[in-house]
Amino acid sequence: MFISKKHLNRRQLLRGAGVALSLPLLDAMLPALTAQAQTAANITPRLGFVYVPHGAIMREFTPDTTGNDWQFKPILKPLEPYRDRLNIISGLGHTAADSSAVHSLSPCTWLSGVRPKPTLGSDAYAGVTADQFAAQVIGQDTPLPSLELATEDHSGLIGACDRDYGCIYMNTLSWRSATTPNPMEINPRKVFERLFGQGGTIEQRLERQREDRSILDAIVQQSGHLNSTLGQSDQQKISDYLDSIREIERRLQQAESQIATNADLVIPEAPAGIPFVYEEHLKMMFDLMTLAFQSNITRVSSFMMARETSNRTYPMVQVFEGHHATSHHQNDSEKMTRNARIQAWHVGQFKYFVDKLASIQEGDGTLLDNVILLYGSNMSNSNAHDHYPLPAVLVGGGAGTLKGGMHVRYDQRTPMANLLLTMLNKAGVAMDQLGDSTGLVSEIHA
Numbered sequence: 485m486f487i488s489k490k491h492l493n494r495r496q497l498l499r500g501a502g503v504a505l506s507l508p509l510l511d512a513m514l515p516a517l518t519a520q521a522q523t524a525a526n527i528t529p530r531l532g533f534v535y536v537p538h539g540a541i542m543r544e545f546t547p548d549t550t551g552n553d554w555q556f557k558p559i560l561k562p563l564e565p566y567r568d569r570l571n572i573i574s575g576l577g578h579t580a581a582d583s584s585a586v587h588s589l590s591p592c593t594w595l596s597g598v599r600p601k602p603t604l605g606s607d608a609y610a611g612v613t614a615d616q617f618a619a620q621v622i623g624q625d626t627p628l629p630s631l632e633l634a635t636e637d638h639s640g641l642i643g644a645c646d647r648d649y650g651c652i653y654m655n656t657l658s659w660r661s662a663t664t665p666n667p668m669e670i671n672p673r674k675v676f677e678r679l680f681g682q683g684g685t686i687e688q689r690l691e692r693q694r695e696d697r698s699i700l701d702a703i704v705q706q707s708g709h710l711n712s713t714l715g716q717s718d719q720q721k722i723s724d725y726l727d728s729i730r731e732i733e734r735r736l737q738q739a740e741s742q743i744a745t746n747a748d749l750v751i752p753e754a755p756a757g758i759p760f761v762y763e764e765h766l767k768m769m770f771d772l773m774t775l776a777f778q779s780n781i782t783r784v785s786s787f788m789m790a791r792e793t794s795n796r797t798y799p800m801v802q803v804f805e806g807h808h809a810t811s812h813h814q815n816d817s818e819k820m821t822r823n824a825r826i827q828a829w830h831v832g833q834f835k836y837f838v839d840k841l842a843s844i845q846e847g848d849g850t851l852l853d854n855v856i857l858l859y860g861s862n863m864s865n866s867n868a869h870d871h872y873p874l875p876a877v878l879v880g881g882g883a884g885t886l887k888g889g890m891h892v893r894y895d896q897r898t899p900m901a902n903l904l905l906t907m908l909n910k911a912g913v914a915m916d917q918l919g920d921s922t923g924l925v926s927e928i929h930a
Contacts, residue, residue, distance in 0.1 A: 538811035539863035575894030577872030588649035597901030597919020634668035811866035
């Protein structure tokens with residue numbers, strides 16, 4: 485063997501039978517003996533925004549001390565293995581969300597810092613969100629500039645969802661323009677087909693399921709040919725990547741079969757592909773986001789783990805009252821304890837996503853080293869319906885732009901938009917202002 489300066493293009497695809505599949509970052513995409521930062525494969529950080537509703541029990545969320553000498557509180561305890569890859573930012577607030585219409589304004593202002601126009605009609609007007617500013621810059625050379633996901637669909641609601649603000653403001657985190665909200669997709673099957681192709685009607689999809697055909701069969705021959713030109717490490721990366729896609733498709737097919745098998749049960753109607761079990765639904769969405777980042781299909785994603793006013797129950801942590809009802813705790817200690825259990829469970833599910841990213845090698849590190857994830861809510865005390873101090877955790881290395889292990893606390897209310905602006909600039913989206921921002925969070929610079 486000899487060392488060559490030749491390398492695969494980052495946009496190399498596997499093609500077959502009308503299917504085009506992006507590849508993860510391979511060693512062969514880096515010119516030999518050339519520093520990664522000096523090549524065309526220089527990694528652009530991916531941005532992920534993961535939202536949970538109804539705030540947090542802040543005394544169970546926020547560490548008592550700041551700097552790098554602090555201890556995890558119960559809600560964030562699941563993330564303790566990633567202490568060196570996360571930062572907790574306290575003392576942030578969103579004045580744009582301060583209103584009695586808290587449930588409508590919380591989602592639409594979380595990533596913008598801009599208060600929308602009060603309206604119950606179709607003339608909605610809000611702020612462009614941070615994810616879409618990123619999509620305009622780092623998303624333009626990827627197949628999907630951004631990806632918007634959720635687990636609950638309230639898009640059928642019309643009129644006033646909260647005081648003078650229509651339901652349109654509660655249904656998404658992402659606004660492409662002041663008048664154009666991005667819909668959030670809840671069906672993993674549709675997300676899968678958006679990422680990897682083979683759309684069609686439900687009947688066509690079910691027919692493919694009955695024939696037990698994988699969408700990857702058409703590209704197996706070409707992947708084998710490509711493998712013959714790659715080193716052992718790259719061959720293993722492609723094998724693991726294809727296995728991950730097959731596994732997600734298998735689980736989607738299983739979910740569809742489960743729906744058909746239980747057709748006689750009295751259950752809410754759900755589109756084919758949506759699992760009955762909430763935890764499985766979350767994991768499937770996190771798996772899809774992982775693959776989208778890994779394959780560079782998108783660099784920007786937003787995900788509502790649950791929506792505002794969600795009244796889902798959480799029997800897995802012995803909470804049988806609806807989440808929204810439980811969030812109105814009226815300072816009752818038992819209700820607050822149940823709230824904290826729900827919130828810690830959500831963090832545990834988010835950790836599944838972090839685990840997946842940490843398990844995937846990319847360049848000299850892992851995919852986790854090359855992402856910037858914001859996890860949090862746009863509500864603080866759910867009983868008071870306030871927006872300060874907000875629960876906010878930043879996870880990932882940002883391709884070397886972020887240091888970890890810090891708890892940064894601002895003693896006076898600081899715009900949440902400062903953290904969003906910092907994320908954008910770390911991802912290569914140069915901006916001086918976002919919403920009501922006043923500066924950057926400098927304490928987490930690498």
